[in-house]
Amino acid sequence: MLINKTQNGDSLTIALDGRLDTTTAPQLDAEISSGLEGVKNFVIDMEKLVYVSSAGLRVLLKAQKTMNKQGSMVIKNVCDEIKEIFEVTGFDELLTIE
Amino acid sequence: MEKREKTRRPIRSKVQNMVFVISIAALIITSAVGIIGMIRIQNDSEGALISQMEQNLRNITTNKADLADSELGLYSSYVGNLAAYISGLYQNPSGYISHDVPTPKKEDKGKLVIQRTLRDKSVLLKNLEEEIYLLGNVEPVWHNLITSGKGLITVIYLGTEKGLLISYDDRPDLSAEDGNDVYYDYSKSAWYKKVKETGRVCFTDLYMDVYQRGLMITCAAPFYDADNNFAGAVGMDILISDLYKDIIEVDLGEDKGSYAFLVDNNGNIINNDNDSSKQKTLHEEQGMSEFVASEILAGKTGVSLAKGKTHYEYTPTENANFLGGRLGTVEDNIYFAYTPIESTGWKFCVRIPENVILAPVRSVQRNVIFTIFSFLAAFLIIIVIVAVASRKFSKKLTDPIIALTHDVKEISGGNFDYRAKIQDNDEIGDLAKSFNYMALSLKDYIRDLAAVTAEKERIGAELNVATQIQADMLPRIFPPFPDRNEFEIYATMNPAKEVGGDFYDFFLINHNHLGLVMADVSGKGVPAALFMVIAKTLIKTRALMGGTPAEILHDVNNQLCEGNEAELFVTVWLGILEISTGNVISANAGHEYPAIKRADGKFELLKTKHSPAVATMEGMKFREAEFTLNRGDILYIYTDGVAEATNSAEELYGTDRMIDALNKKADAPINEILAEVKKDVDDFTGDAPQFDDITMLGLRYYGQEVNKMVETKKLDIAAEIKNLDAVLAFVDEQLEKYGCTPKVQMQIDVAVEEIFVNIANYAYNPEIGSAGICVEVQEDPLVVSITFTDNGVPYDPLKKPDPDVTLSAEERQIGGLGIYMVKKSMDDISYNYKDGKNILTIKKSL
Structure with a gap:
């Protein structure tokens, strides 16, 4: 999975490309753990993400919990398959999906 | 029950009302006739009175006028003579x-x-x-x-x-x-x-x-x-005072308004009084009308009525009755009778008020009214008397019935020693005697019945045991061969009486052959049941020895014919299914045609050739018929209790209705198909009693399992996270050619990842063991089964409770989400722990 970060002041955009699964989730976890300090507007662009498993969901939940304390988090460009996973697991209510 | 309950009307009130109504009707009719008659008499007498009065008045006036004329004529002749005498002096x-x-x-x-x-x-x-x-x-x-x-x-x-x-x-x-x-x-x-x-x-x-x-x-x-x-x-x-008195003195009764008077040529009424103030003209006479006055002055003779004004007047009645008098209209009509006196040119008049003439009629009128009131009073009194009398009469009529009702209630309540006490020598007395006799008969009958019932209960209890034994003889545990999935079988029997003559049977003759029996012993009850036991045992025993259905029935027939004093026989359908091929060889000994449903069709009767029933004649040969069951086909065999079920209108259920009932749920499990037929028969027969045993057997043929699996691939790999991509690649490779949608592909990938990661993380922790992933694809319908096997600690992930997906981010637990996603996206998921292995299987339609 490729992670493409764009920092602009207190706004951070992370674009994901590929599969967010048990193997790749730790990469995103690492990025978020280190990179969210001082960020107020966090955007995850999923335009090129094709797969999410529960490991990925855990990282998203963790990020959401962090951003709930310091700003806002938005998920963009979710494909239908992943959107359904969000719906089944109730994540569509937790996350802000545009 | 009627929706609206009729109002209860006791006999007593009916009799009472009838007597009452008849009495009142009779009273009303007689009263009406009497009153109408009185009123007619009154009217007739009024007319008669008036015409008689007119005649009288005419007589009076002409007599008086004649009297006056003769008196005065005497004087005129005197004067005439004097004049003639004087004329004589001159001449x-x-x-x-x-x-x-x-x-x-x-x-x-x-x-x-x-x-x-x-x-x-x-x-x-x-x-x-x-x-x-x-x-x-x-x-x-x-x-x-x-x-x-x-x-x-x-x-x-x-x-x-x-x-x-x-x-x-x-x-x-x-x-x-x-x-x-x-x-x-x-x-x-x-x-x-x-x-x-x-x-x-x-x-x-x-x-x-x-x-x-x-x-x-x-x-x-x-x-x-x-x-x-x-x-x-x-x-x-x-001096004519005396003559005047003679003329005007007319006996007209005591009424002051009735008198006679003379009118002179000037139209003045001649008065025997010196007082000129009392002088009056004819017109001033009280009650005089213009017409009558003109008639009088014209010198006519007659009787005329001068209409007066109408006014109300209270007239005390002469006869003392309760009203004391009457207030009514009074007309001041006056009758005037008149005639001229020739000699003087005067007019003699008699005046009588109409009331005076009609006084007798008025009296009759008052009497009529009094009589009507008397009638009414009598009417009321009679009503009261009739009401009381009819009440007493009806009470006298119904009291014995009420007493008898009470007695009969006592008897019908179960007290058969009780006797009705009515002794009256009439219909009710007869009824009471009948009830007493009935109580006596009932008592005897119930005593007898108790004895018979006790005996019946004893027999019934024994028959119940027999029923249980008979039922136990039939295979009743389903599925009977749990490890055989080549066919699905189900059978039922509903006996008409406690023990029946029908039976079904099925048994594995060897690994590849299944025997199916449907039979009906002639007759019913205990003898048929005993015969059935023998027949069933013989058929199964003989079939297990091998041979075709014809051979089996031939031998059984010979055995049953020996010593068959009761002349019982049994119709049998016997079939032997070759499980591997679906081929069936059958013999039909006088039994109903079986019904067959082909996998893609509907149920229809399979008409094969018949042989006579078993146990009819020794040494008989039986015909055979062969047919093949293919995958999904259903064979249905039954006894005549189904086809010949009868409703209360004596209509037969028939095989057409049976076929329709079978087709209703043809794709359901066999037990449901049979239940549907039984329900349909019950609906058809309704309240009519079940005459014959109803016995059915159904078999759905699947054939051998091996044909089902299209492809099976297995991967054994170390249970490590790093191997996840290899596992997913293996699974995706197996599914590639089936062209899954991206959604299904992702659901399967997620499920495989979650389960594999679970095994990797927990099964051998901290050591590393192996995991087996077996992918099976089954066609028609296209289903993929993926089985995960590991030798790690026993763990059933399905027992973990589902996470609450409605909680907020802060409340959410991290664990449990993966297996929850698997449950939600897969069609089936099952866990088994066997031979020290965790076996988890997921299935998904492609």
């Missing part, structure tokens, strides 16, 4: 001696004397001397007349054209003037003028005598001189 003066007529003198008071009076001073006595001496000759004639006149003729006099008045009376003192001549202009008097004008005998109107002796009338007549010229008039004054 023959020489035949008479001179007779002086002196002036009136006071000393002659009280003596009847003749005296003279001159008309006025212009008349010279010397011119009259000849006439005085001639006319003086009247004195003896007049004297005779007055003295014979009973005092009624008070004075007679004559007046001449020449101015001489000669009078004859006993009161010369009233006009005497010391012997000198007195004057009085008589020519202006009514009697003189009238006679001179008419030239006939005339009566004057009545007037009151100046000496108060009573009513007077003057009757006068003309006399003539020798040349037959009018010479003067002679008149007499007559």
Whole structure:
């Protein structure tokens, strides 16, 4: 999975490309753990993400919990398959999906 | 039950009402007839009274008029004679001696004397001397007349054209003037003028005598001189008070309004009273109408009714009744009867108020009203009496029934020693005796019944045991061969009586052959059941020894025919299914046609050739028929209890309805198909009792499992996270050619990842063990099964509770999400721990 970060002041955009699964989730976890300090507007662009498993969901939940304390988090460009996973697991209510 | 319960109407109230209604109707009719009759009589009597009254009045008036005419006619003839006598004097003066007529003198008071009076001073006595001496000759004639006149003729006099008045009376003192001549202009008097004008005998109107002796009338007549010229008039004054009284005194009863009166020529009512204020004209008569007055004055004779005003009046009744009187309308109608009196031109009238005439009718009217009220009073009293009497009568009628009802309730309550006590010698008494007899019979019957029932219960209990034994003989545990998935089988039997003659059976003859039996023993109950036990045992035992259905039945037939004294027989359908091929060899010994449903079709009867029933004749050969069951086909066999079920209208259920019922749920499990048929039969027969055992068996053939799996691939790999991509690649490779949608592909990937990661993380922790991933694809329908096997610690992920997906981010637990996603996205997930292995299988339709 490729992670493409764009920092602009207190706004951070992370674009994901590929599969967010048990193997790749730790990469995103690492990025978020280190990179969210001082960020107020966090955007995850999923335009090129094709797969999410529960490991990925855990990282998203963790990020959401962090951003709930310091700003806002938005998920963009979710494909239908992943959107359904969000719906089944109730994540569509937790996350802000545009 | 009727929706609206009828109002209860006891016999008692019916009888009461009937008596009451009849009585009232009779009363009303008789009262009506009586009252109508009375009213008619009243009307008739009114008419009769009036016409009788009119006749009476006519008679009275004409009689009175005749009386007056005859009385007055006497006087007129007197005067006529006097006039003729005087005329005779003029015509023959020489035949008479001179007779002086002196002036009136006071000393002659009280003596009847003749005296003279001159008309006025212009008349010279010397011119009259000849006439005085001639006319003086009247004195003896007049004297005779007055003295014979009973005092009624008070004075007679004559007046001449020449101015001489000669009078004859006993009161010369009233006009005497010391012997000198007195004057009085008589020519202006009514009697003189009238006679001179008419030239006939005339009566004057009545007037009151100046000496108060009573009513007077003057009757006068003309006399003539020798040349037959009018010479003067002679008149007499007559006291007619008595005559007047005679005329107007008419017996008209005591009513003050009923009286007779005379009307003079001036239209005045003649009054016997001196007081002129009481004088009145005919028009002033009370109750007189214009018409009647004009009739009277025109001199007609008749009876007329003058209509008066109507007013209300309270009339006390004569007969003392409870009303004391009546207030009603009173019309002041007056009947007037009248006729003229020829001699005077007067009119005699009788006045009677209509009320007086109709008084008897009014009395009848009052009596009618009184009678009507009396009727009403009697009516009310009779109503009360009838009500009380009918109540008592109906009570007397129903009391025994009520008492009997009470007694019968006691008996029907179970007290059969109780006896109805009614002793009346009538229908109710008979009924009571019948009930008593019934109680006696019931008691005997129930005693007998108790004995019979006890015996029946004993037999029933034994039969129940027999039923249980019979049921136990039939295979009743389903599925009977749990490890055989080549077919699905189900069977039921519903006996008509406690023990039946039907049976089914199925048994594995060897690994590849299944025996199917459906049979029906002739007859029912215990004998049929016993025969069935033998037949069933023989068929199964013989079949297990091998051979075709025809051979089996041949042998069984021979066995059953031995010593079959009861002449029972059994129809049998016997089939042997070759499980591996679906081929069936069957023999039908007098049994119903089986029904077959092909996988893609509907149920229909399979008409194979028949043989006679088993146990009918020794040594018989049985025919065989062969057919093949393919995957999904269903074989249905049954007894005649299904096809020949009968409803209350005696209609047969028939195989057509059976086929329809089978087709209703043809794709359901076999037990549901059979249940549907049974339900349909029950619905059809309704309340009609079940005559025959209903026995059915169904078999769905699948064939051997091996044909199902299209492809199986297995991967054994170390359970490590790093191998996840290899596992996913292996799974995706197997599914590639089936062209899954991206969604299904991702769901399967996620499921595989979650399960594999679980095994990697927890199964061998901290060591590393192996995991097996087996992918099986099955076609028609296309389903993929993925089985994960590991030798790690036993762990059933399905037991983990589902996370609450409605919680907020802060409340969310991290764990449990993966297996929850698997459950949600897969069609089936199952866990098994066997031989030290965790086996988890997921299935998903592609």
